[in-house]
Amino acid sequence: MTQQSSPRRVRLTSHASTTARFPVRWGASDPVARGPVIAGPPDTPGRNAIGAHHGGLSVYRAVAVAAGGLDAAHVPDLTDTAPTDVLGPFPGWTDPGALVALDPWGATVAADFEDLLAEGVRIQPTIAVTRSRLRLPEAEVAIALGTLEPDGDILMEDGSIAVTKAAIEPVWHLPGIADRFGVDVHALRRVLFEQTGGMFPELVTRPDLDVFLPPVGGTTVYIIGDPARLRPDVETGAKAAVTARVHDECNGSDVFGSDICTCRPYLIQAVHGCVRDAQAGGIGVVAYFRKEGRALGEVTKFLVYNARKRQVGGDIAAEYFNRTECVAGVQDARFQQLMPDVLVWLGIDRIARLISMSSEKYDAITGAGITVDERVEIPPESIPADAWVEIEAKRAAGYYSSREQADLSRTGRRMDP
Amino acid sequence: MTQQSSPRRVRLTSHASTTARFPVRWGASDPVARGPVIAGPPDTPGRNAIGAHHGGLSVYRAVAVAAGGLDAAHVPDLTDTAPTDVLGPFPGWTDPGALVALDPWGATVAADFEDLLAEGVRIQPTIAVTRSRLRLPEAEVAIALGTLEPDGDILMEDGSIAVTKAAIEPVWHLPGIADRFGVDVHALRRVLFEQTGGMFPELVTRPDLDVFLPPVGGTTVYIIGDPARLRPDVETGAKAAVTARVHDECNGSDVFGSDICTCRPYLIQAVHGCVRDAQAGGIGVVAYFRKEGRALGEVTKFLVYNARKRQVGGDIAAEYFNRTECVAGVQDARFQQLMPDVLVWLGIDRIARLISMSSEKYDAITGAGITVDERVEIPPESIPADAWVEIEAKRAAGYYSSREQADLSRTGRRMDP
Numbered sequence: 001m002t003q004q005s006s007p008r009r010v011r012l013t014s015h016a017s018t019t020a021r022f023p024v025r026w027g028a029s030d031p032v033a034r035g036p037v038i039a040g041p042p043d044t045p046g047r048n049a050i051g052a053h054h055g056g057l058s059v060y061r062a063v064a065v066a067a068g069g070l071d072a073a074h075v076p077d078l079t080d081t082a083p084t085d086v087l088g089p090f091p092g093w094t095d096p097g098a099l100v101a102l103d104p105w106g107a108t109v110a111a112d113f114e115d116l117l118a119e120g121v122r123i124q125p126t127i128a129v130t131r132s133r134l135r136l137p138e139a140e141v142a143i144a145l146g147t148l149e150p151d152g153d154i155l156m157e158d159g160s161i162a163v164t165k166a167a168i169e170p171v172w173h174l175p176g177i178a179d180r181f182g183v184d185v186h187a188l189r190r191v192l193f194e195q196t197g198g199m200f201p202e203l204v205t206r207p208d209l210d211v212f213l214p215p216v217g218g219t220t221v222y223i224i225g226d227p228a229r230l231r232p233d234v235e236t237g238a239k240a241a242v243t244a245r246v247h248d249e250c251n252g253s254d255v256f257g258s259d260i261c262t263c264r265p266y267l268i269q270a271v272h273g274c275v276r277d278a279q280a281g282g283i284g285v286v287a288y289f290r291k292e293g294r295a296l297g298e299v300t301k302f303l304v305y306n307a308r309k310r311q312v313g314g315d316i317a318a319e320y321f322n323r324t325e326c327v328a329g330v331q332d333a334r335f336q337q338l339m340p341d342v343l344v345w346l347g348i349d350r351i352a353r354l355i356s357m358s359s360e361k362y363d364a365i366t367g368a369g370i371t372v373d374e375r376v377e378i379p380p381e382s383i384p385a386d387a388w389v390e391i392e393a394k395r396a397a398g399y400y401s402s403r404e405q406a407d408l409s410r411t412g413r414r415m416d417p
Numbered sequence: 418m419t420q421q422s423s424p425r426r427v428r429l430t431s432h433a434s435t436t437a438r439f440p441v442r443w444g445a446s447d448p449v450a451r452g453p454v455i456a457g458p459p460d461t462p463g464r465n466a467i468g469a470h471h472g473g474l475s476v477y478r479a480v481a482v483a484a485g486g487l488d489a490a491h492v493p494d495l496t497d498t499a500p501t502d503v504l505g506p507f508p509g510w511t512d513p514g515a516l517v518a519l520d521p522w523g524a525t526v527a528a529d530f531e532d533l534l535a536e537g538v539r540i541q542p543t544i545a546v547t548r549s550r551l552r553l554p555e556a557e558v559a560i561a562l563g564t565l566e567p568d569g570d571i572l573m574e575d576g577s578i579a580v581t582k583a584a585i586e587p588v589w590h591l592p593g594i595a596d597r598f599g600v601d602v603h604a605l606r607r608v609l610f611e612q613t614g615g616m617f618p619e620l621v622t623r624p625d626l627d628v629f630l631p632p633v634g635g636t637t638v639y640i641i642g643d644p645a646r647l648r649p650d651v652e653t654g655a656k657a658a659v660t661a662r663v664h665d666e667c668n669g670s671d672v673f674g675s676d677i678c679t680c681r682p683y684l685i686q687a688v689h690g691c692v693r694d695a696q697a698g699g700i701g702v703v704a705y706f707r708k709e710g711r712a713l714g715e716v717t718k719f720l721v722y723n724a725r726k727r728q729v730g731g732d733i734a735a736e737y738f739n740r741t742e743c744v745a746g747v748q749d750a751r752f753q754q755l756m757p758d759v760l761v762w763l764g765i766d767r768i769a770r771l772i773s774m775s776s777e778k779y780d781a782i783t784g785a786g787i788t789v790d791e792r793v794e795i796p797p798e799s800i801p802a803d804a805w806v807e808i809e810a811k812r813a814a815g816y817y818s819s820r821e822q823a824d825l826s827r828t829g830r831r832m833d834p
Contacts (some may be wrong), residue, residue: 326496
């Protein structure tokens, strides 16, 4: 690598000496012992993590700096930003193998590292927790139909739903990520570097940096019911029954109601189920993961839609997964193995009702040591006519269902051009 | 930079010689003259672009390779994936300064470079175009109320809306991006490298590579009405009247109906407006940009929500923008200057009805040479009670509105804890 082409000397990578002040002790017993996670430009004082805060959005921040709208030296003023609700600490927070894809202490850096922030060390929250009200048109219809009933606490008369929500940016502990997938950490780091087009050479050159903030989307968790009920009751030790959905982003359905899949209908079913179960003394959790198109992206998804419609025999369930593999080389890149971290972060060790048919999600959740009492499928009346191809293909691949399996080669759909 | 720490020799960056075969001539008159855009691992034959396909999702693909689920050498099988509708070419496609943030020829690589793909050159589409039906609960309500009327072509009796939709991944021509912001391209490249935590050293070391696929989210365009009507009528030369909204992602509202902003209500107003105007002979375009939280991310957004609620005097319009600047260092990082590219790509030179009050969006669109006949504001009855703080703050900052400006220091909201 040469530097002559650059107008002035540029620091292409950091050196091991820079991390001496703030080593990260993943899984340590408290945030100070664990140490702050510090990412940023290569010359950031105390920097001890590869990658960038806000993932890919760091590109827009960089443009803002280049265009003169943002001072690169800006230190966030975190006054009044603390979480609205105390979440944790829970046992998994201090088990280095239980949480590998998020920083459990990421919401409270303003309090935990007040002295360092006052010194000007640029420590940023990777989690934010706030309260909100949701207005869903489906909830208004459900109230009119009598399938949801306002209680003035969780569901209001005007149809709004009270929630506590947390936005979580990914923070990967690379040795733990490698263990989760059963691969060598050096091999993982090399492939992460190579297959992303050479993003972050430090993945290869700085094996002493174990923490990586990857430019992938984060997770939002919606908690319906008092989050304090995630803890055992002080007197009885009993925990509230958890109703949960772990939902992977599908913008076309979640926002625009595309009728080729069940994503929004299932998501709404989960929100309504969480409301009812929270009203009955439980607590609801909906986690929303930014992994569009099975983490293969929307371009891949639309290419596959076209190939499915045009293949000989039309769009049938028997060919559902094959078409994705032809285009993308893999059926799915979501890696549910990392998904349970958010449940562990919330201290969930038992799910009374899991609103999901996915076998990958079920296996990942139970593999993380979380008991699942009941799996709740989407009822046939909620499945759009053109989404049966997907549902039957998934059931044949092992998805949970109480219904009889249909003939895949006969499950097709109306053809658009 | 040292390589000793790596288990075997790794190629940290590519060399200028690799691009000799496929130079990119941005703005050339046809796709073959322009040349294919080829990104990928540093040793990808013919590689001529920095960055990665599918942006940040390349990280998940890398994990798939590391875990053994994806063959790194997989060449996409693009059989049957071609666009359902021919879009373009339009005049802006061959004007190097008019399109700088997407590859206009990105949808047709399978046809344009059939011979190279057969040779095994790994050229990937950056755009995919398909047809779909949308089921929106709000549209069903509107049909029941008689404010939308099914016609069996655009809006069906069952409430579904026929659309053509395109998913677009960002492809940045760095000299054009620099020009758009009025900054020196070398300075831009250096800041892009530094402020992303050292992502892609080639931004600095390979000034010969002008094309960059950044790990930011893409855009989805929904076209309501026959896309052929984006072209001038063959006989009269007249173009159909365009109704358009350029919408920036707000997951909390768009999916979950958060009542603190107007995002989903305004988006739905736009879809309904597009349906009505397409039924009247026009054409509707809704572009959806993945720029969560003004491109500052959802963690920043939730931190700001807390600071707004807790500040002295409560959440008032007069302090709306200040709170974001305290936390993030900048009020907004969306850079509407790049947004009009998608309109130019669709050949739009005049918008009859722009469903947006944003002055930044209006200025960017008209600055790109697109005439705007009418700006359509959100009606007061669509504004959630707690979203008036945002609306009044934006109006005071120059957003379009026909209504009288409220007193910002008196526009507050109900306080959640």
